[in-house]
Amino acid sequence: MKMRGIVQGSSNGAIGCKMLLIFLMVTKPIHGSALGNVLRPESEPNLEVLTCPGKCVCQLEAFNELPIARWVNHMARDYGDDSFLQQPTHTKLATCLVQSQDEWQELRDYLPTDLQALILLYTGNVENQLAVNTSSLRPLNQLRTLEIRGTGATLIIDDPLEFLQHANFEHIRLQASDRLQRPKFSKLPSDDYEYKPPSELLPPSEYSTKYPLQFEDAASDIVTYEQHMQRLKQTRMPSFFGWGRLEVLRIVGCKLDKLHWQMFDGLTQLRDLNLERNSIEELPPFAFSGALQLKSLSLAHNALRRLHYLGLAGLLQLETLNLADNRLERLSELSFPPLPKLQKADLRSNPVRYILPGTFWVMNDTRELRMGSDQAALDLRTWFIYGQFDSLNELRTLILGNVSTETLEQGVFKVSKAL
Known part of the structure; x- marks a missing residue:
């Protein structure tokens, strides 16, 4: 009443x-x-809808409905980790459709300063390039999630966004600015890395007696810091140094065909890294040494022709590795570094013909391995006293498509006790 x-x-x-x-x-x-x-209203922050620019939609959105959250939640289910799901129920989101550089310059000053998520969708002509400088986003210091998508857009990294946790870039260009500050005292961690496969530890004569097969893979060239800095200035490769809170990074279809070890330097919180569809042909030594807490790494749908163990060196926390749809033709003991926590490895759609002895000796905890390609049949066989899947003692699922063998030899799955 x-x-x-x-x-x-x-x-x-x-x-x-x-x-x-x-x-x-x-x-x-x-x-x-x-x-x-x-009437039990949820404790939600107020979003100043009236300050939202005309080209944007501002709303309180369930965090798990964001595109990047859906992808990470899918990955989390793969390795049984739900920590990413423990996020605020709702996020202050602005989704903006941008058709020109002038539109971006007009709307950026009117974005709500308390935004937590921003999605920029470039819908203009490919020839009318949109350039977004990271320095222009620094006033949005409560931003935790940033997504930029659209062919014809360029993200110019001229200032680190140290407050970001999740970044998703699709079909854009990434470019470093001349004013970008890079670490002054970083060094390639080659001197501190101790692992070497047997073929590099034993003298050639002793190795050839103990291990009759020779491996022709050669280590990638390791350059000095000064040489590397000079290459960076020439190519203007982007660097995420200073983005210290970043947990998720997706760079998909961005023509990032070359990597360098300093690109991810300092990303000590990075857990999920997706570099799919970038035409990457090789992994330089210690490519991910700045992000040693990675749990999932996807290099699927690239152009990798070979793997050298230094390319993935140091990823001792890695649980999921996706190398599907590349151009790998052969795997050997020089392909992988120690990956003691790797649970799942996907090598499908690679024309792998040969798996040489010792390939999986450094993947002792792997539970699932997928291989097979229509381009080439895998030669399923033993090599002298060695099976092709030696040391995969914890393997539960092995999927091999398109294999070639006249007789299934007894030692093919030798030492895979759990199968």
Whole structure:
């Protein structure tokens, strides 16, 4: 009756309803009543919708509905980790359709400063390039999630976004600025890396006696820091140094065909890295040495022709590795470094013909391995006293498509005790 009196006693019905709404939002519900079960407003921050630019839609969005969250949740299910799901229920999101550089310059100053997620979709002509400088996003210091998508857009990294946790870039260009500050005292961690496969530890004569097969893979050239910095200046490769809170990074279809070890330097919180569809042909030594906490890494749909163990060196926390749809033709003991926590490895759609002895000796905890390609049949066989899947003691799932063998030899799956 008291609440009804508020409405009837008002000289303006619209204002009275507004007062009633406020009253209900701040009043604790009566326990056990039907009203109390319904009106339990969630503790959500207010979004200043009126400040949203005309080219954008601003809203409170369920975090798990964001595109990058859906991808990471899919990856989380793969390795049984739900920590990413422990996020705020709702996120302050602005989704903006941008057709020109002028539109971006107009709207960026009117974006709500308390945004937590921003999605920029470039829908303009490919020839009308859109350039977004990271320095222009620094006023949005509450931003946790950034997504930029659209052919013809370029993200110029001229300032680190140290507050970002999730970044998703699809079909754009990434470019470093001349004013970008890079680490001054970083060094290639080659001197601190101790692992070497048997073929590099033993003298050639002793190795050839103990291990009859020779491996022709050669280590990639390791350049000095000064030489590397000079190459960076010439190519203007992007660097995410300073993005210290970054947990998820997707760079998909961005023509990032070359990597360098300093690109991910300092990303100590990075857990998920996706570099799919970038035409990457090789992994330089210690390519991911700045992100040693990685749990999932995808290099699928690239152009890798060979693997050298230094390319993935140091990823001792890695649990999921996706190398599907590349151009790998042969695997050997020089292909992989120690990956003690690797659970799943996907090598499908690679024309692998030969798996030489010792290939999987450094993947002792792997539970699932997928291989097979229509381009080439895998020669399923033993090599002297060695099986092709030696040391995969914890393997539960082995999928091999398109194999070639006249006789399934007894030692092919030797030492894979769990199969």
